[in-house]
Amino acid sequence: MPRLTPYPRGFVLSRHAPPERSVPGNFHSLEVAGGWHFSFDPLRTPSVCVDEVTGRFILTHGTCFPVGEESVVDVSAWLLQKLLESEDTFLDGLDLLAGRHVVVAGDATQASVYQDAAGARSVYYSPGAGLVSSHAHLIHDLVPHEPTLTTLRPTGAANTWDLSPWAGIRALVPNHRLVLGTWEVERFFPRQPNRYAGWSTRRKLSAIEAMWQRELDAFTTAFEDVVVSVTGGSDSRVVLAMARRHLQVVYGFTYTPGKNVRSRRSKRLAQDERIVGELRDLLPLDHRFFSRDDTGVTSSPELSHLMSRNSILEHGRWLIPHYNRAFPGDDVMHMRGNAFEIGRAFRDPRPHNDTIEDIRVHYAQRAGVIATDSGTPALNVEQHAYFDGAVQRLGYHDDLYGYHRLDLFHWEFRVGRWLSEVLNETDISFDTFLPVSVRAIFELLLSFDVADRRDGFAYTELIDRNFPLLNFFGKNDDRNLYQQVRDERRSDIRRKERVNAWLERGLRLSGLPGTPGEEPVSQPAPGPNHLFLPTDRFIEGYSATRVIGHAPVDGSLQFRFRSTYAFKRSLGRFEYRLMVSGQTLLRTDGAAWPYDTWVTVHNLRAEDTIEVQVVALRTMSKESWSRATHAGILDLSYTPMAPKGAPRAVSSNPYAETSPWTNHVAATRDETASDSAAMSVTGTMN
Structure with missing residues (x-):
């Protein structure tokens, strides 16, 4: 049945009992080892085991099953025995736990909080309020906090290491423990080289x-x-x-x-x-x-x-x-x-990118704002400060025993939140x-x-x-x-029949005729397949162009055009154009279609030039408009083929249009005096 009560399967841990009026009315409470107060939704009753000699205890809350070879009846008692033996033995036991849970280990004066391997059981804490909880909102209910700076949150608080919507409330991330009292976070995995690296x-x-x-x-x-x-x-x-x-x-x-x-x-x-x-x-x-x-x-x-x-x-x-x-x-x-x-090479870990600066690049890709001068994401001052503090706090500078930093970053930064x-x-x-x-x-x-x-x-x-x-x-x-x-x-066979096509390096920026920007200016593209219009060039009539090179033979070109921006109210601000030898074959509004588009250009001659442009239809000053123009030109292939007429293009984009200056099928080049005036254009191909 639906859990129509606040914070199902949740908990609050503190040194002293929080005010009863603030804790959800369905929660139960218990004292642990004479020093800790634990309130919880009774759907999951915690298991507590205390050693009478040392006063040390283990509390487990949630679903928690060891999956090693040992037969275990009481998980808390099993973990306590390992804790009494040694810290390393206890941590080895945690490595064998399945489920979604929180584990608290310690005594009446000091304790540490652990979560499951993937961080599926969220754990939040507030040093100022002296509270640990399953839910960020629950801590804020008990002790109101100021909101986190908006400048830190473009990536979303649920995607970013230990950020929460409130300043002073942090999240625990996988492979780390929270030490109560000092409120420090300590990395406990990895603590040795991969134990299974030499196995078959x-x-x-x-x-x-x-x-x-x-x-x-x-x-x-x-x-x-x-x-x-x-x-x-x-x-x-x-x-x-x-x-x-x-x-x-x-x-x-x-x-x-x-x-x-x-x-x-x-x-x-x-x-x-x-x-x-x-x-x-x-x-x-x-x-x-x-x-x-x-x-x-x-x-x-x-x-x-x-x-x-x-x-x-x-x-x-x-x-x-x-x-x-x-x-x-x-x-x-x-x-x-x-x-x-977590087990995949999700962030493409390689020997050369196992550094803090490589982590910063990936962080910026989610949190940063596109810089107009470089076309790449950049962090603001607050984000830089947060990043530097987080990598220090979470031990990314430490010896990680051969584990790649990007593997751990994805595990802890993204999956665990x-x-x-x-x-x-x-x-x-x-x-x-x-x-x-x-x-x-x-x-x-x-x-x-x-x-x-x-x-x-x-x-x-x-x-x-x-x-x-x-x-x-x-x-x-x-x-x-x-x-x-x-x-x-079949693709292998077709690839053998094709001759490569490629994007020439650099972005060509052009202005309006009769203006200082009339002559094209070359600029490095932000990526090998990238096309975009910089903010300072988002002026009506200005354009950015990537040139597609191809083998010096007659043939047919195919490529995939990737643009992810679409918003009905943004139509008429910019458009993409496909140009062959200076004439427009296809054009589409940049805000109309946010999916991959396959484009084929038939009847090309060896001497033809092929360009893909993004053109400003209105002057827009905000940087977000430049971000909207970012597109990719991918999977280029050129197949040698005898032309059967004038160049024509087909596209899978339902909004792509023929140019207004030609709505007819032109004659072949051999039948006209001017090649450029006779080019034909098709409509869309669904």
Whole structure:
């Protein structure tokens, strides 16, 4: 049933009991080791074990299952025994914990707080208020805080290390512990070189499988209702393959966009629906689709209010009423295929980019603002100061024992923040566990070399070893394995027939005739495939151009044009043009179409020049307009071919138009006196 109470599965930890009027009325409370006060939603009762001799204690709250070879009845007692033995033994125990939980370890005078491997259980803390909690809003309820500077938040507080919407309230990130009293954050992983680096592939995969199966055995035994979200992607496929023995007792669901398939996300969901529709015939799974068009499910003001307080981001709130109707049990557990990217080479780690400055570049890509002079993201003063403090606070300057900083950065900066807030949002319907979220499993996945991680080798192998037929269906691809191999073979044949095309270096900037900017000015492009109009050139009639070079033979050109900006109210500010030997073949408003466009130019002669331009239709002074023009010219290919007439272009962009000066099919060049005046233009190709 829906948890229509504030902060489901939440908690508050403090030295002294917070005012009763501020803590949610459904919360229960207990004293721990004579020194700590723990308030909690009773749906998850904490487990506490205290050593009578030393006064040391362990508190676990949430779902928490060890997946090592030891048989464990009481997790808190098991962890306490390890803590009494040594800190390293205790930390090794934490590396084997599955689930979504918080662990508090210490005594009456000092304690440390840990979270699960992926940081799926959000943990926030306020040194000024002396509070630790599962939810940022809950701390702010107890002790109001000033908002975080807006200059720090372009990337979103749920995506940025330890930022929260309030100054003075910070988030704990994976692989770190919070020391209560001093309020310092200490990195505890990695603490040695990767323990599995020297293992064979077979041994690594067998170890992952063993831990994963113990985890699934524990969760399907502890929870009567286990549901799994099924998509068309690779991560979901791994979850299904590894859960093969348990699928008969698991419920599945897939959400779909319904009839409204316009945005990039809705198209992706529609693809999921098609792929899952084929997959589910093979799965012994009680499965259903949730459609956004379903008018039988509605939200309520009370539900909307609770969702807005449970999470600091909004991800998929329209799904909550669907979940509540489909899975009305008192304590449903959702098995979700997230956090796999921690084991991938998501940030392209290489030997030369394992530095603090490389982390800064990735941070700036999310948090920075495009600089007009360079076309690359830049940080403001406050962001620079925050970044420097965060990398120092979180130990990125320390010896990381061979682990790549970009791997840890993605784990801690992005996954450990965004994902926890998504799960806070769905807590109203059910709890969630991520089967891959065991630190030992992450360590095993990170022990594969970068090339294998980039290709998802370990994940594909896990599918092949446990449910090989699932590898046959495409992953985020409507084609099955046979069709992909067939098409790749055909592509190889076509590639052999093609001659390369390329983008000439630099951006050509031109002004209005008769002005000082009339003569083209060359400027380095911000990227090898990049086109954009700088802010100081966003003047009516001014343009920026990339020239496409090609082999000196007659032929046909194909390329992919990527522009992600679209806003109906912004039409008429700038446009993109395709030029051949000085004449416009295609043009489209820059705010009309935010998807990839395939363009083909037929009947080219060896001497033709080809240009792609962005042109200002009005003078706009704000830097955001320059950002809107950023586009990419990708996948260039040139096929030698005898021309059959004048140049013509076709495009998959439904808003692309012919130039107003020619609406007819021109004669071939051989039939006219002027090549440039006779060029033909087609309309769009859907």
